[in-house]
Amino acid sequence: xxxxxxxxxEKRGDVVPTRIAPxxxxxxAGVPRAGACETVIRAQHVTIRYxxxxxxxxxxxxxxxxxxTAIIGPSGCGKSTFLRAMNRMNDFIPTMSLSGSLTYRGxxxxxxxCDAVDLRRRIGMVFQKPNPFPKTIFKNxxxxxxxxxYRGDLHVLVExxxxxxxxxxxxxxxLNQSAFALSGGQQQxxxxxxxxxxxxxxxxxxxxxxxxxxxxxxxxxxxIGELKxxxxxxLVTHNMQQAARVSDLTAFMYMGELVEFDAxxxxxxxxxxxxxxxxxxxxxx
Amino acid sequence: xxxHFVNLLEDLRRRASRMASLVEDMVQExxxxxxxxxxxxxxxxxxxxxxxxxxxxxxxxxxxxxxxLYQPVGSDLRLLCAILKINNDLERIADCxxxxxxxxxxxxxxxxxxxxxxxxxxxxxxxxMLRDVxxxxxxxxxxxxxxxxxxxxxxxxxxxxxxxxxxxxxxxxSNGMAARLDVLSVAKNLERIADxxxxxxxxVIFLSTGEIVRHGDGGxxxxxx
Numbered sequence: 001x002x003x004x005x006x007x008x009x010e011k012r013g014d015v016v017p018t019r020i021a022p023x024x025x026x027x028x029a030g031v032p033r034a035g036a037c038e039t040v041i042r043a044q045h046v047t048i049r050y051x052x053x054x055x056x057x058x059x060x061x062x063x064x065x066x067x068x069t070a071i072i073g074p075s076g077c078g079k080s081t082f083l084r085a086m087n088r089m090n091d092f093i094p095t096m097s098l099s100g101s102l103t104y105r106g107x108x109x110x111x112x113x114c115d116a117v118d119l120r121r122r123i124g125m126v127f128q129k130p131n132p133f134p135k136t137i138f139k140n141x142x143x144x145x146x147x148x149x150y151r152g153d154l155h156v157l158v159e160x161x162x163x164x165x166x167x168x169x170x171x172x173x174x175l176n177q178s179a180f181a182l183s184g185g186q187q188q189x190x191x192x193x194x195x196x197x198x199x200x201x202x203x204x205x206x207x208x209x210x211x212x213x214x215x216x217x218x219x220x221x222x223x224i225g226e227l228k229x230x231x232x233x234x235l236v237t238h239n240m241q242q243a244a245r246v247s248d249l250t251a252f253m254y255m256g257e258l259v260e261f262d263a264x265x266x267x268x269x270x271x272x273x274x275x276x277x278x279x280x281x282x283x284x285x
Numbered sequence: 286x287x288x289h290f291v292n293l294l295e296d297l298r299r300r301a302s303r304m305a306s307l308v309e310d311m312v313q314e315x316x317x318x319x320x321x322x323x324x325x326x327x328x329x330x331x332x333x334x335x336x337x338x339x340x341x342x343x344x345x346x347x348x349x350x351x352x353x354l355y356q357p358v359g360s361d362l363r364l365l366c367a368i369l370k371i372n373n374d375l376e377r378i379a380d381c382x383x384x385x386x387x388x389x390x391x392x393x394x395x396x397x398x399x400x401x402x403x404x405x406x407x408x409x410x411x412x413x414m415l416r417d418v419x420x421x422x423x424x425x426x427x428x429x430x431x432x433x434x435x436x437x438x439x440x441x442x443x444x445x446x447x448x449x450x451x452x453x454x455x456x457x458x459s460n461g462m463a464a465r466l467d468v469l470s471v472a473k474n475l476e477r478i479a480d481x482x483x484x485x486x487x488x489v490i491f492l493s494t495g496e497i498v499r500h501g502d503g504g505x506x507x508x509x510x
Contacts, residue, residue, distance in 0.1 A: 240358065241356055244358065268358040268359060268362075269358070269359065269362060269363070269495060270359070270363070270494070270495025271359060276359075277359050277360055280358045280359045281357070281358060281359045281360060281361045282287065282290070282291075283291075
């Protein structure tokens with residue numbers, strides 16, 4: 001029997017074969033004050049258009065490994081568009097086009113060799129509104145692995161994912177109940193567990209707490225802090241206090257432009273750009 | 286953050302500046318009460334201490350309230366932190382002014398006469414220094430704030446000078462020891478006021494730049510001069 005491991009020591013990619021190349025160590029100066037860490041996702045002069053409209057313009061930044069990177073900015077600044085580009089969720093929008101370079105561990109995300117389905121297994125996503133499947137709690141977590149031919153013990157996989165999502169103790173005795181019986185906060189953690197079950201490398205979170213009450217929000221924020229030991233987290237949030245609380249690095253976007261990207265402490269105490277200063281202090285936005 | 290919060294911050298900044306003006310007046314009157322032997326002025330200084338104490342509590346309460354309700358960041362956070370610290374230093378400066386005024390009420394004039402010139406010079410310098418740092422806070426003028434670091438050294442030198450004078454007097458005569466201690470106390474309190482003014486200057490630099498320059502950290506203070 002496979003032992004349940006919560007240490008993150010299991011080898012990544014042992015569930016789903018991937019066409020993405022294994023990590024290559026890249027150290028460079030493009031990551032602000034997060035220590036020397038590997039870059040997981042690198043954007044270089046990325047411009048994303050919907051038809052003629054440039055939602056994201058010439059963005060260059062590196063997402064470091066095992067860190068929480070927050071992207072903040074007013075509505076319409078392009079932060080969600082940029083986030084969704086990282087696992088090609090924007091592919092479903094016919095008018096979308098992307099120029100520049102967006103790579104995941106050195107592989108071109110929009111290159112011909114990249115399989116979008118494989119990519120989304122490695123770069124999972126949690127959405128604004130909890131969206132569990134109309135199935136049991138167990139099946140919600142196990143489903144993705146099962147349809148991908150997972151040959152291990154699904155019970156072990158489900159327990160590990162639920163533990164990492166800080167939900168196991170609350171649902172271990174009702175795994176066969178409908179996911180809709182859970183509270184909103186529990187449903188969101190279930191969605192995180194569902195993403196974790198595919199053993200991703202990166203978790204993209206698009207306003208994961210905006211539909212939750214303060215208590216559930218606090219649980220998710222605590223969870224994000226724990227998840228970064230195992231995963232790289234990219235978080236889009238309107239809640240600046242949340243970005244300040246949970247992230248290591250913060251990128252501020254405005255009107256499609258990356259205005260400033262720095263350590264979160266710096267962004268929220270002495271930002272270098274006046275526009276960042278004005279936004280975080282509520283002078284505009 | 287709302288316009289309402291911005292207005293509250295500006296109200297608080299003005300309130301802190303008004304408190305600083307009150308404390309400036311107390312220091313000036315305390316110095317004059319010593320140099321001119323004006324006991325009525327000394328009593329006036331002592332009587333204003335309660336006003337400063339009350340204002341210190343009020344300003345601190347407002348800072349805590351704004352932090353709790355608005356969770357400020359960036360320059361707003363720095364402003365509240367700076368006001369909290371400057372508020373404390375102003376209250377301590379007022380205490381020093383009261384100490385000076387209390388000495389003025391009991392000081393033996395003939396002993397003071399021998400040190401009047403140095404005390405007057407020290408007092409004038411400290412008042413000027415305090416005025417400058419208060420002004421630098423009002424308009425966030427880092428360059429003016431930095432001058433305080435040099436001026437503090439001058440005040441320290443004057444303090445050393447008075448200590449030497451008093452020690453030299455004590456070596457030649459054992460009479461009038463209490464009066465000489467009063468002179469030393471006045472000088473010590475003026476020197477403390479200069480220290481607090483320097484603290485305020487450090488807070489102004491933090492407010493404006495985000496750099497903490499206390500204890501010689503952060504470069505700007507070390508490079509001074």
